[in-house]
Amino acid sequence: MLRSFDLVLIGVMTAAAVVTYSIKHRADLKLTEVRRLEAEIKLEKDTIDLLKADWALLTQPNRLQRLINVYNSELGLASTETTQLAMPKELPMQKARLPQPETTIEDIIAGKNSEVAAALKGVAAAKAKPSVKVPVPVRRGPVEVISTGSVKR
Amino acid sequence: MSFLSRIMVLKSRAHFSAGNRVRIEKASFEGSRKRKSAQAKNRVGLLIAGFAVFYCVIGGRLVQYGVAQPLTTSSILPADRLLASRPDILDRNGAVLATDIRTVSLFAEPHKIVDADEVIEKLSTVLHDLDVKSTYSKLKSSSRFQWLRRQLSPKQQSQILALGIPGIGFRPEKRRFYPGGPTAAHVVGYVNIDNRGVAGMERYIDSQGLTDLAAVGMTSNQPLEPVRLSIDLRVQSIVRDVVVEAIGKYKAIGAGAVVIDVHTGEILGMASAPDFDPNEPNAEGAEQGWMNRMSNGTFEMGSTFKSFTLAMGLDDGKMNLNSTFDARFPIRIGGFTIKDFHGKGRVLSVPEIFQYSSNIGTAKIADAVGIEGHKDFLTRLGLLTRMKTELPEVAQPSQPRVWKKINSITISFGHGVSTTPLQTAVAGVSLVNGGKYLAPTFLPRTREEADKIAVQVMKPSTSKDMRFLFEWNGVNGSGRNARVAGFNVGGKTGTADKVVNGRYAHDKNFNAFLAAFPMDNPQYVVLSFADEPKTDKGNGAALAATSAAPMVKEIISRAAPILGVKPKFGNDGSALLVSY
Numbered sequence: 001m002l003r004s005f006d007l008v009l010i011g012v013m014t015a016a017a018v019v020t021y022s023i024k025h026r027a028d029l030k031l032t033e034v035r036r037l038e039a040e041i042k043l044e045k046d047t048i049d050l051l052k053a054d055w056a057l058l059t060q061p062n063r064l065q066r067l068i069n070v071y072n073s074e075l076g077l078a079s080t081e082t083t084q085l086a087m088p089k090e091l092p093m094q095k096a097r098l099p100q101p102e103t104t105i106e107d108i109i110a111g112k113n114s115e116v117a118a119a120l121k122g123v124a125a126a127k128a129k130p131s132v133k134v135p136v137p138v139r140r141g142p143v144e145v146i147s148t149g150s151v152k153r
Numbered sequence: 154m155s156f157l158s159r160i161m162v163l164k165s166r167a168h169f170s171a172g173n174r175v176r177i178e179k180a181s182f183e184g185s186r187k188r189k190s191a192q193a194k195n196r197v198g199l200l201i202a203g204f205a206v207f208y209c210v211i212g213g214r215l216v217q218y219g220v221a222q223p224l225t226t227s228s229i230l231p232a233d234r235l236l237a238s239r240p241d242i243l244d245r246n247g248a249v250l251a252t253d254i255r256t257v258s259l260f261a262e263p264h265k266i267v268d269a270d271e272v273i274e275k276l277s278t279v280l281h282d283l284d285v286k287s288t289y290s291k292l293k294s295s296s297r298f299q300w301l302r303r304q305l306s307p308k309q310q311s312q313i314l315a316l317g318i319p320g321i322g323f324r325p326e327k328r329r330f331y332p333g334g335p336t337a338a339h340v341v342g343y344v345n346i347d348n349r350g351v352a353g354m355e356r357y358i359d360s361q362g363l364t365d366l367a368a369v370g371m372t373s374n375q376p377l378e379p380v381r382l383s384i385d386l387r388v389q390s391i392v393r394d395v396v397v398e399a400i401g402k403y404k405a406i407g408a409g410a411v412v413i414d415v416h417t418g419e420i421l422g423m424a425s426a427p428d429f430d431p432n433e434p435n436a437e438g439a440e441q442g443w444m445n446r447m448s449n450g451t452f453e454m455g456s457t458f459k460s461f462t463l464a465m466g467l468d469d470g471k472m473n474l475n476s477t478f479d480a481r482f483p484i485r486i487g488g489f490t491i492k493d494f495h496g497k498g499r500v501l502s503v504p505e506i507f508q509y510s511s512n513i514g515t516a517k518i519a520d521a522v523g524i525e526g527h528k529d530f531l532t533r534l535g536l537l538t539r540m541k542t543e544l545p546e547v548a549q550p551s552q553p554r555v556w557k558k559i560n561s562i563t564i565s566f567g568h569g570v571s572t573t574p575l576q577t578a579v580a581g582v583s584l585v586n587g588g589k590y591l592a593p594t595f596l597p598r599t600r601e602e603a604d605k606i607a608v609q610v611m612k613p614s615t616s617k618d619m620r621f622l623f624e625w626n627g628v629n630g631s632g633r634n635a636r637v638a639g640f641n642v643g644g645k646t647g648t649a650d651k652v653v654n655g656r657y658a659h660d661k662n663f664n665a666f667l668a669a670f671p672m673d674n675p676q677y678v679v680l681s682f683a684d685e686p687k688t689d690k691g692n693g694a695a696l697a698a699t700s701a702a703p704m705v706k707e708i709i710s711r712a713a714p715i716l717g718v719k720p721k722f723g724n725d726g727s728a729l730l731v732s733y
Contacts, residue, residue, distance in 0.1 A: 050254055061386060083720075
């Protein structure tokens with residue numbers, strides 16, 4: 001004889017069981033996920049360790065020295081002489097930091113009454129008047145033998 | 154009345170009384186039923202109460218367990234030696250000198266192998282050099298476990314996994330790996346098959362408690378804090394390069410060099426050749442290289458010791474740099490004749506004694522100080538006692554059991570006392586750093602820490618005079634071959650005849666060069682030595698000026714810029730690059 005209250009209780013019990021089971025199942029899934037991630041992290045860490053060792057191996061000074069010796073015919077590297085070392089203050093001044101003169105060469109040329117302007121005028125005048133007798137080098141063919149004359153044969 | 158009859162009487166009375174009750178039978182029947190049901194109810198109630206208490210106790214206990222903090226308990230398993238990790242060893246800049254790498258080893262369980270031929274066929278696609286015959290016999294054996302290949306690379310492992318062979322498996326292993334190979338072999342040391350430090354700093358680390366940790370299994374799979382050394386890998390590499398080159402160039406049976414910071418006592422680089430590859434310490438022929446000649450070999454240092462004799466004389470106050478000593482005539486004592494190798498045959502000043510390496514002059518200085526003072530001074534410099542440092546391989550220096558005058562005289566120019574080259578370099582540090590003795594260290598040490606443990610062993614003025622003498626000899630004397638433009642190297646050479654069968658052999662030399670740079674403000678002491686170099690020009694004398702001094706020059710010219718020493722040109726240190 002089932003009473004309605006019993007039915008309710010059975011329903012509640014089933015629901016509770018289902019909920020509990022699903023929680024447990026999800027926890028299991030999470031745990032699997034955690035294990036997988038842990039394994040992955042471990043693998044990554046091991047790989048990092050291995051790569052670090054590999055990096056240390058590849059950057060060993062003695063290995064680099066060996067490589068330089070092998071490929072030096074192409075690289076043309078030479079060890080730094082101590083006389084090639086200099087402190088920053090010993091270097092010559094940068095071009096950009098050179099003190100600028102107050103009047104530049106363009107200013108002087110542009111100046112109307114300056115000597116430069118007069119000289120330029122003279123040049124322009126000389127160019128304008130084509131000279132008749134300008135000695136022009138004689139064009140020669142390919143020279144095979146050049147005799148200097150100073151050597152007695 | 155007997156006992157039995159009395160019972161009978163009682164029984165009959167009871168019967169009687171029961172018979173009396175029959176008269177009111179009806180009423181009493183109802184009552185007994187009622188009474189019985191009440192009794193049953195009571196019993197059920199009692200049962201319910203009992204169960205309730207029982208479950209309450211269980212529930213209470215559960216709540217108690219739920220609320221209580223779980224005690225951290227653990228069991229100590231036997232240490233897995235294949236997985237015991239060691240701390241990484243780094244140089245002062247963090248470059249790796251030794252590290253653990255995880256490898257896997259391939260094993261087979263023969264009773265699970267289905268088809269041995271197929272297994273071999275598949276495996277040989279990955280492991281090309283697999284020995285078919287021995288592997289087949291392993292797979293067919295009746296044992297339950299067989300190693301097939303130790304220490305595979307991760308790539309090989311994944312390839313073998315991809316083959317999907319039943320009956321084989323992998324076991325992780327840790328292996329010590331030294332990326333530099335022999336570069337810092339004698340400093341770092343090596344480990345044995347059980348991952349225990351056998352030599353060098355590896356052994357030092359073990360002696361600091363790592364062995365105990367490993368024994369209880371606390372180092373398994375546990376990242377350990379790396380150990381940082383004072384070594385600079387770049388300098389170390391240069392030092393080792395020069396030392397190994399020297400063996401080939403001078404055909405020496407041994408060579409070594411060390412670079413020490415004069416202010417902290419830190420060792421920046423130390424190499425001894427022949428050496429070995431710590432990755433394979435037991436390889437064929439490697440045992441010749443096990444000996445660390447720098448700290449575990451003792452040699453008579455020869456004229457290098459004159460630096461200490463002169464410092465002693467200057468510190469004693471019996472002489473100054475302007476004092477003169479008569480070096481015209483050899484000294485005859487106890488059947489020995491003390492002569493000068495580069496004899497000048499005249500009265501020499503102190504810088505000249507140093508420059509020409511006059512045995513007669515130094516003998517006279519030692520004589521002036523006296524035997525006790527001589528012994529005392531060398532002890533203060535740590536030249537007569539076993540040096541204390543982290544490295545386990547340190548030899549005990551030897552000295553005469555009783556010091557006589559002849560001993561004091563020969564020791565003044567470096568014969569009669571055998572010291573380790575490292576010890577000599579450490580004593581040399583005191584000569585140039587203001588007279589402070591600093592115990593050498595392979596671990597980083599700051600200037601402040603060094604100042605705390607420093608022991609003043611001579612007057613600062615003596616150290617100043619010694620700097621002058623070193624520079625003097627570097628510019629004018631036997632140290633010229635070690636001059637490096639801009640770094641003002643000064644030092645003292647030493648060429649000692651080696652003792653063979655109790656006699657000094659003139660054709661077997663020990664060459665050493667004790668140097669410091671830059672001499673105007675010394676930062677580093679460099680000592681190099683070559684054991685039995687064949688650099689003599691037919692006269693049987695292989696001079697340190699042509700073997701050990703060029704080694705120092707090579708080391709300084711290559712390493713000084715790395716060590717952060719600024720080159721100075723010109724006499725006043727100002728930039729003077731006109732000639733370039």
